Amino acid sequence: MINQLSWKVGGQQGEGIESTGEIFSIALNRMGYYLYGYRHFSSRIKGGHTNNKIRVSTKEVRSISDDLDILVAFDQETIDLNYKELHDNGVIMADTKFNPQQPEDTKASLYAVPFTEIATELGTSLMKNMVAIGATSAVLDLDIHVFEEVVNEIFGKKGQQVVDKNMEAIRSGFEYMKEKLGGSIETMHLEKADGQKRLFMIGNDAIAMGALAGGCRFMAAYPITPASEIMEYLIKKLPALGGAVIQTEDEIAAATMAIGANYGGARALTASSGPGLSLKMEAIGLAGMTETPIVIVDTQRGGPSTGLPTKQEQSDLMAMIYGTHGEIPKIVMAPSTVEEAFYDTAEAFNLAEEYQCPVIVLSDLQLSLGKQTVEPLSLDKVEIRRGKLVQEELPEINGYFKRYEVTEDGVSPRSIPGQKYGIHHVTGVEHAETGKPSESAANRIAQMDKRFRKIENLKFDTPVYKNAPHEEADLLIVGFNSTRGAIEEAIERLEKDGLKVNHAHVRLIYPFPSDDIQPLIESAKKVAVIENNATGQLANIMKMNVASAHKLVKILKYDGNPFLPHEVYSKCKELF
Template sequence: MLHQLSWKVGGQQGEGIESTGEIFATAMNRLGYHLYGYRHFSSRIKGGHTNNKITVRPTEVRSIADDLDILVAFDQETIDVNYKELTPKSIILADAKFNPVAPEDCVAPLFAVGFTEIAAELGTSLMKNMVAIGATAALLNLKEEVFQNVVTEIFGRKGEEVVAKNMEAIQLGRVAIAEQIGERVGDWELAPADGKRRMFMIGNDAVAFGALAAGARFMAAYPITPASEIMEFMIKKLPLVGGAVIQTEDEIAAATMAIGANYGGVRSFTASAGPGLSLMMEAIGLSGMTEQPLVIFDTQRGGPSTGLPTKQEQSDLMAMVYGTHGEIPKVIIAPSTMEEAFYDTIQAFNIAEELQLPVIVLTDLQLALGKQSVDPFDYSKVEIRRGKIVTPEETDAKDYFKRYEVTEDGISPRVLPGVKGGIHHVTGVEHNEQGKPSEATGNRRDQMDKRFRKLNSLRFDNPVHVNAPHEEADVLLVGFNSTRGAIEEVQEVLNAEGIKTNHAHVRLVFPFPAEEMSALVDKAKKVIVVENNATGQLSNIMKMAIGGHAKTTNILKYDGTPFLPRELTNLVKEKI
């Protein structure tokens, strides 16, 4: 019995590869398995190789597996592109239709199954995906019933007959492979799962759910990969709670509209990726200068320019920290798990309103689109804190309200437009306490200092996720966002081999948690910062904040693919 199964389905984009993976994964999730999915896709609607790799375990799974146990291929390219991930214990299930051939150095056996032919005999070749799932089920010794609910949910509205046909396709797929491999049926059976119900979602779902729970009721956004799912979720859900989404003409409108709505007093946000964030920079500066709350999600993808729009990268960090002209206080949060993505989003909205500044929630493509099983979020942990908002009863200002009052903590009570006695001016021009333009030198200093002083009130629990079992470590591995799972697996391997390894995953990227990180760096002989970018952006921020230049090195990957555990283990060993 296996304790981990790595399954991949591949073919041409637009051929239903997505739904094949989706149906298989959903069924496994409902059995209580833990899953981690990662899609390879291209920036086009139809055509081009796409695949969906799903790692399944009865216990927690934190990253994409190195190897592949089962490869389901709908075209030759899928075999050619992916066969190197196979081991002698693996198997290729390929559609007989394209006369599949295993490359000479392929170590795994190939079985051609009539996915398309069987489906066509049942009435439509569209069901070839279900035949492939049936073949997979045979290898895993899964009963058809496992898929019944999922198939009913997907095809139920098309009638009972369609459901029955699809179930029959699964059954015939099972029979077809069994005829070929005989007693190897069931060889890929997984150890039983706990049967617990978990959510199965992408990071974009987690942050969108978080935004909804945080009370965000307005979103303005422009479509972009890999952020669009956030907007699509909000478009479905906001109308149910009275809110609205506007798909804007560009990202500048998205950010400024969100600022306008936040100024109005409703929690509002936008979500985009690198190119969109570049366009939003002036607006982010406006939010900082006018002290209007603003939450922005940046789902990082491969840059620069259009770059690698559908590939993993973590190269927006410096742009987010230093991107605006002039100087403003801002907060940048980088969740690394589904749970953090959800809860950190709620924190982002709280911080944005409490400190009246822009908060950027940085994710990356692997986290944004990777689909994972996750335990239900805890309703009782959702806390909404809106900061200092003056109620109509609390103000009777006859003159302009001091919206930018210089206070000890730098936070000036906010009044929402509409309130009598709250009239004030807001401007991106340097201004006095009433918001009226002022270039006086003393006022400039006071307002600048006041704005930055707000950061002293920042409350963010556990700005660094730490797993540091060693008081004196041989190596400290550092990362942010989705590299967490791979680094955790590397840490386990190295510790088992006697290399004392600590791990720090930076969750609050800016202001940089210097104190927490210094303590960890001090305890390590060597510091290796693992990043999906070419210039070591996190390590540079780290060095600026806490030094440690001599012992800090990088492992950088910027070919568009995520780190895999074994690959990373080897790279780390080379550095030690």
Template sequence: MKEQLSWKVGGQQGEGIESTGEIFSMALNRLGYYLYGYRHFSSRIKGGHTNNKIRVSTKQVRAVADDLDILVAFDQETIDVNYTELHNQGVIIADSKCKPEKPQDTDASLFIIPFTEIAKELGTSLMKNMVAVGATCAVLNIHTEVFQEVVEEIFGRKGQAVVDKNMEAIKQGYETMKDELGEKVGSLQLAEADGKKRMFMIGNDAIALGALAAGVRLMPAYPITPASEIMEYLIKKLPSVGGTVIQTEDEIAAATMAIGANYGGIRSFTASAGPGLSLMMEAIGLSGMTEQPLVVVDTQRGGPSTGLPTKQEQSDLMAMIYGTHGEIPKIVLAPSTVQEAFYDTVEAFNLAEEYQCPVIILSDLQLSLGKQTVEPLDYSKVEIRRGKLIADETDLPELEPKDYFKRYEVTEDGASPRVTPGMKNGIHHVTGVEHDETGKPSESAANRKAQMDKRMRKIEKINFSNPLHINAPHEESDLLLIGFNSTRGVIEEAMERLEEDGVKVNHAQVRLIHPFPAEELRPLVENAKRVAVIEHNATGQLANIIKMNVGHANKIKNMTKYDGTPYLPYEIHLQCKELI
């Protein structure tokens, strides 16, 4: 029996590839297996090759698998594009409609099953994906009944007849494949899972759920890949707590509307990707100058311009730190797992209000859209902190006639008292130009320096626990691996393989990008013979940030990938062996 396997389904976009993977993975998740899924899809609504690769394991996995056990193909292109991932004992299950042919340079077995024909006999060709799921069950020796609950959940609203038809499609796919396999039924059977109930979600859903838990009641946003699922999740959930989502005319409006809502005391945020963040930069600067809280999610994708909208990249790092004109305090967080995405999102709203500045949650396509098993979330860890927001106007001192509230009072920690509009004795100016303590425009040199110093003091010491995820079993290492966002899982697997090779490896995943946790990282860098910084961009942006803040440039090596595909464990393993 296998402790883990990798399964992929592929075909033309729009013919049910995503739903096939969803039904397969949901059922196995409910059996207690750990899963990690990654979709390759085109930047168009219909047409173009798409596939969904799902890794199933009896233990936690956070990376795409190196190879492939089972390939389910709805067309010949799926075989041609993906067969090289199959190992020698791998299985191709292909729809007879596409008259499939197996490439000569593979030892994987090809089984031709009439997905479409069986589905049509049952009433509609749309059910061919269910036939394919059933065929997979025969290879894994999984009883088809484990899909009953999932099918009822997905198709129940359409009536029992539809549920029964889909279950029949799964059963016929199973029986047809069983006949083809003969004695090979269950040839890739998985070891039994622990049966525990866990969540199975994408990073975008975790971010949206985190925003909801943090008390968000308004999300103005404009749809864009790969951020749209955050908006779609909250469209369904926010009304139940008295909140709403507004689709704005563009990203500029989304950011400024979020600033306005936060000014009014309502927790609000927006989410986008690289092109949208470019449009938001002036508004982010406005947040910094007016000292209004603002949380923005950046789900990185291939750039520049429209670039590769549906492909993996991590090239917004420098832009998120330095993109605004002028200098403002700013916090940039980078969760590395779906679970961290939930907790870090909650914390982002606390930090935005405590430090009265923009907070950017940096994600990437693989983290945002990759679906993975998540241990149950601990809602007792959710804490709401609103900083120096004065909630009761009786706490405000009486103002003399023609006096104004010192909204931008120069304080030791840089954060000034904050009020919401309409509070008695809280009147003040709000403007994007330089201003004095009451908000009135001022071009005084002394005032300018005092206000700049005050704003920048706010982020000298950020109260953010675990700015680095550290796995450092060695006091002195041969190699230190550093990454951010979704590379954590693939680095952890490569680290295990390097340790088996006798290499002493430490690992640090950067979770607070700005202000950079130099003092926490420096000892690990100093005690390593070599440092490899692993990231999805062409210029080694994280490596450059480390060199600027930590030093030791002579021992830091760039390990970059920017072809739109995620790192695989063997790639990092091989490159690290070459490095040492």
């Protein structure tokens, strides 16, 4: 019996690889297992190698596993590219259609299974992925009836005959593999799960749900990997709530439309990735100057330029903080789990209105597209706060409303178009309290100081996630976004080796939470900063904001792949 399993299916893009993993993982999630899935895919619609690696466990997991138990291969390339992840007792199930060859340097068992042939005999070769699910069930000794509900949900609209044929394909694959095995792989039997019902979702869906919960009723965006799912989700959901999504002609239009909607009093969102954020920068500066709330989601991917559009990277930190010309206050948040992505996105709308500035929710491809088990989300934890938006009748005044009034806390009263006595100028040039353009040196200093006072005392519940049980630690590991799972597993192994290790995961990139990080650095002998980029952007930001920077060591990975737990472990181990 095993309490954890790593399973991967691979082939050419467009062969149904994603749906194979989807059906397999949804069924196991409903049985009560925890899952974590990560897709490797090419930046094209069809063709090119793709795979879906899914980790199944009886306890919570937040990263891809180091090794692999089962590899389902629809072509030889899948074997050649992925077999080294298999441990000695691993299993390769490969389609006989391509005459699979087992690499000489692996002890994993290769089973040639006629996925395509069985599917064709049942009516169509397209069902080969269902045959593969059946064969996997045999290796794991799963009851194939666990797939009936999922198959019915996915294929039910096509009629009962299609549902029955797909279940027959699963059954045929199960029976073929069962006979082939002859009961020889007892170690692949999974321990029984707890049967609890949990969500199974990607981070982008959680971000979209968080926007809905946070009162967002308008989104303007242009499709881009890996952010498109946010728009796709809201296209389906916002109309029912009286909201709308507009697919714009480009990212510049998306940002300015969102600014206009926010200026009109709606809570509005735009989302993109690195190249799109570059185009939005001038508009973000406009939001900063006009003190218009706006929430922007950046799902990081490999750059620069088109770079690696479907691969993992965390290289947008500096751009998100310093990308705009001139200087404006802004807030940059970085959730580290799917749950945090939901709650932080909802909170982003509150912060945007309370501090009247751009709020960037920073994600990365692994967090945004990695599908995982999530505990039930609670709307009771979400509140709506609208800051100094004047929602009652404004007092009668002669002249213009002081929209940009210089205040002690830096936040000015805010009216929306149509409010009586709320009229004011709005312009992207420097302006006085009523919005009227002004190039006065004294006014410039007063307005700049006012804008930056807003975030001096920013209130954010958990700017740093801390797991710091040691008053004096041998090592402090720091990360952000999706590296959290790999770091947590690495720490378990380092602690078993006798090292005292603390962990800090930065959830507020800007303004940087120096007061939260500094004591942890001071109490550690060494500090390892884990990030998916080539220059150590988080480490450099830390050096700008904390003392004892000489302790910092950068552990970097920028080949387009996420960190694995053993990589974090081995690199940290080398420090001692």
